[in-house]
Amino acid sequence: MRRAPQPVWDAFVRLFHWALVASIAVAAVTGFVLGPGFIPVHVVAASLAVALVLARIVWGFAGGGYARFAGFVTGPVRLMRYARDVLGGREARHVGHNPLGAAMVLALMAAVLAAGLTGWAFLGAGAKLGPFAFILAHTDSPALAEMHEAVAFTILALVALHLGGVIFTSRREGENLVRAMVTGKKEVGPQDIVPPEREARPGAALGVGLALALVLALAVAAPVLLPVPGAPVAEIDPTARAECTDCHMFYHPSLLPSDNWEQIMATLDNHFGEDASLDAETTAEITAWLSAHAAESADTRASKVFRLDPAKGVTRISDTPFWKARHGWIDPAAFRSPRVGSRDNCAACHADAETGWFNPFFAEVEE
Amino acid sequence: MKGNFRKLALVGALAALAGWPAAAGDTSARQLIAQFAAQAHTQPSVARGKALFMGRHTGGKPETPSCTTCHTQNLRATGHTRAGKAIEPMALSANPSRFTDSAKVAKWFRRNCKSVLGRECTAGEKADILAWLSSL
Numbered sequence: 001m002r003r004a005p006q007p008v009w010d011a012f013v014r015l016f017h018w019a020l021v022a023s024i025a026v027a028a029v030t031g032f033v034l035g036p037g038f039i040p041v042h043v044v045a046a047s048l049a050v051a052l053v054l055a056r057i058v059w060g061f062a063g064g065g066y067a068r069f070a071g072f073v074t075g076p077v078r079l080m081r082y083a084r085d086v087l088g089g090r091e092a093r094h095v096g097h098n099p100l101g102a103a104m105v106l107a108l109m110a111a112v113l114a115a116g117l118t119g120w121a122f123l124g125a126g127a128k129l130g131p132f133a134f135i136l137a138h139t140d141s142p143a144l145a146e147m148h149e150a151v152a153f154t155i156l157a158l159v160a161l162h163l164g165g166v167i168f169t170s171r172r173e174g175e176n177l178v179r180a181m182v183t184g185k186k187e188v189g190p191q192d193i194v195p196p197e198r199e200a201r202p203g204a205a206l207g208v209g210l211a212l213a214l215v216l217a218l219a220v221a222a223p224v225l226l227p228v229p230g231a232p233v234a235e236i237d238p239t240a241r242a243e244c245t246d247c248h249m250f251y252h253p254s255l256l257p258s259d260n261w262e263q264i265m266a267t268l269d270n271h272f273g274e275d276a277s278l279d280a281e282t283t284a285e286i287t288a289w290l291s292a293h294a295a296e297s298a299d300t301r302a303s304k305v306f307r308l309d310p311a312k313g314v315t316r317i318s319d320t321p322f323w324k325a326r327h328g329w330i331d332p333a334a335f336r337s338p339r340v341g342s343r344d345n346c347a348a349c350h351a352d353a354e355t356g357w358f359n360p361f362f363a364e365v366e367e
Numbered sequence: 368m369k370g371n372f373r374k375l376a377l378v379g380a381l382a383a384l385a386g387w388p389a390a391a392g393d394t395s396a397r398q399l400i401a402q403f404a405a406q407a408h409t410q411p412s413v414a415r416g417k418a419l420f421m422g423r424h425t426g427g428k429p430e431t432p433s434c435t436t437c438h439t440q441n442l443r444a445t446g447h448t449r450a451g452k453a454i455e456p457m458a459l460s461a462n463p464s465r466f467t468d469s470a471k472v473a474k475w476f477r478r479n480c481k482s483v484l485g486r487e488c489t490a491g492e493k494a495d496i497l498a499w500l501s502s503l
Contacts, residue, residue, distance in 0.1 A: 248450030273430030274449065275481035278474075341451025348451075 003187035008066050008095055010200065014184055016056050023049040024112070024155065031152060035329030037365040043123065050116035053109045054216075055209055062205035064198055065096075071195030072097040072105075079103055093173060093192045101169075104162050111155045118148035126301050127360055131219070134226040138299045230299020232356030237289040243278060244286075249347045252356030254298035255317065258291040260308045265290065272316070302358040318343035396459055396466040396501045400494050407491030416499025419492060426485035434483055442503055458503035466497060 009017075026045035030038040060069040072094075074082075082099040085091035091098070097105060124132025126141035136144075170177045180186045188194065232254035244250050253261065265287040269277045278286070295303040305322035308314050317323055327343075335343050346353035351362040404411045420434045430449060431437070437454060438446040443461035446454035456462040466472055480488035488496070 245452070247448040247452055249452075269481070270428070272449075273428050273482075275428070275478040277478060277481075341447070342449075345451050 003189040003192075005185040006095075006188045007184055008186040008188075009181055009184040010064055010067055011184070012059055012063065012202075013056075013067050014181060016052055016059070017181055020049055020052050020056075020112075023052065024159070027115075028152070028156065036326050036360065037329065037363060039127075039360040040363075043119070043361075046116060046119055049112050053112045054212065056109065058205050058209045058212065062201045062208065064200035065195040067200070068195065068198055071198070072099075072102040074099040074102060093189070095186055095188050095192045095194045098169070101165060104158065104165060108155070108158050108162065111151060111158055115148065115151045115155060118144055118151055122148045128228050128231070128300055128357070129359065129361075131223040133228045134223050138230070138301060138304050141301070230303075232298045232300055232303065233293040234355070236354075237286070239282060240286045240289050243282065247274070247276065249345055250354040251317075251346075252302075252354060253290045253293040254295050254300060254303040254356040255306055256295055257307060258294035258296060261290040261294055262287060263308075263310075298356065300357060302356060316344065317346075392467050394467060394469045394472075396497055399466055399469065399472060400497045400501065403490040403494035403497065407489060407494060409491040409494065411491075411494040411498035413495075413499045413502045415492075416495035416497070420496055420499055424484050427481065427483040428485070431479075431482045434479065436483075442500065457500050459501045460503055465500070 023045045027042055027049060030042035030045065034041075059067055065071050079099045082091055086100070094101075120130050121132045121136060122141060122144040123129045124134075125136035125138060125144050127133075128138075166177050175187055232252055236250070236252075240253075241250050256264075264271070265283055268283065269275050271277075277283075295306070297303075306317050306320050308316070308320070314320055318327075323343075334340060340348040346358075349364040350358055351364070352359050400411050420438075421440065423432045425432070437448055438457050442458040443456050445456060448454060455465075457465065459465050476488055476493055480486065480492075
């Protein structure tokens with residue numbers, strides 16, 4: 001029986017599909033493979049994926065027959081029956097999403113939303129960024145990182161299953177489903193199951209979409225404006241800044257615990273191979289200020305990860321395991337370039353280093 | 368002379384408390400050379416100052432064998448601390464605000480002589496170095 005090509009996947013569905021492929025691909029490569037310097041790219045790409053899924057959900061209620069959830073979402077009973085039919089080789093041909101494909105659509109969209117939620121929560125707890133920063137503590141970040149990773153691996157598994165399903169169905173039905181998602185056209189025979197015809201309502205979709213975007217923007221903006229607990233001290237003691245920056249960048253007190261600072265200040269006569277001694281009064285003043293605003297007073301990531309232990313040969317922040325793990329991807333020659341000078345010059349690449357924040361969005365990525 | 372030195376130390380402590388004004392302007396190279404030379408009962412020597420400043424020494428910290436480690440051989444140009452910060456030129460002709468703040472001069476002579484030589488510089492050595500840097 002001849003099957004006539006008909007428009008099935010509308011322009012939005014196709015655009016959504018391939019944009020989601022691209023954003024998930026970027027998020028996966030930046031998240032799983034590339035170094036921490038790519039966190040901003042990861043966050044942007046992954047947030048785009050979330051926005052795409054939200055738009056697709058709106059379209060699922062306002063699109064035409066093939067795009068509507070009502071046209072392809074099935075309950076577990078029909079899903080199981082369809083799966084049994086597939087195993088028995090007697091399933092009916094669905095022109096739109098078949099029940100297994102529909103389940104995959106829902107699972108992938110849910111997983112992307114879950115990844116976005118856990119990702120932003122992790123960013124809130126770890127980097128003190130975004131709508132969850134005001135409510136989460138740094139101690140929450142390991143659990144959130146694990147959750148985010150588990151969801152990310154789930155997405156990878158779902159993508160693999162989805163590709164398997166596409167290849168299986170393409171072969172079985174003799175139709176290239178990948179090409180169909182590009183052209184939007186599929187062959188429709190008289191025996192095939194098609195969803196009930198429904199008129200697409202792009203105007204309503206756009207209105208609801210914009211309203212949703214506005215509500216979300218407000219819901220994100222409001223908590224972002226709240227004060228973040230455990231913020232590093234913003235007001236820098238002028239004496240401390242002046243004396244420290246005579247020779248090097250200003251290391252924020254929250255980078256090291258108070259006992260580290262006390263030891264550094266007690267041994268200024270041999271400060272990393274130089275005499276940097278100060279008179280007793282100035283030394284005492286700066287030591288007191290550093291200790292009062294040391295790592296113990298902050299809840300940022302940078303306040304939790306550095307600790308000098310001269311007994312173990314960790315005398316510089318760049319000797320700490322965390323520093324090494326985070327900077328291992330960078331070409332060592334980059335640190336010797338005239339602009340950077342040494343591993344001690346955080347501010348060369350972290351524009352906000354002297355504030356103690358180390359926001360990943362302010363870190364420069366250079367070869 | 369002792370009273371004078373005490374006054375210098377007092378000014379230095381006050382300046383340190385105030386957080387280093389860029390140039391206190393309480394002195395000049397000429398005044399400082401005269402004071403140090405008088406303290407040491409020697410005549411300042413440009414040649415001795417040059418030899419001390421440009422030479423390599425072993426008494427101090429291995430990271431800083433010479434003043435030129437950071438200040439470089441070209442004293443009219445900008446030097447660099449080992450941590451990469453710029454150091455304004457040392458030559459008076461290239462940087463007229465040099466040696467106008469007695470507390471700052473005292474602080475850096477104390478620190479840097481210890482780093483390079485392993486001891487404080489004598490008043491005579493200070494007079495020599497300032498004479499050399501003023502002659503450039």
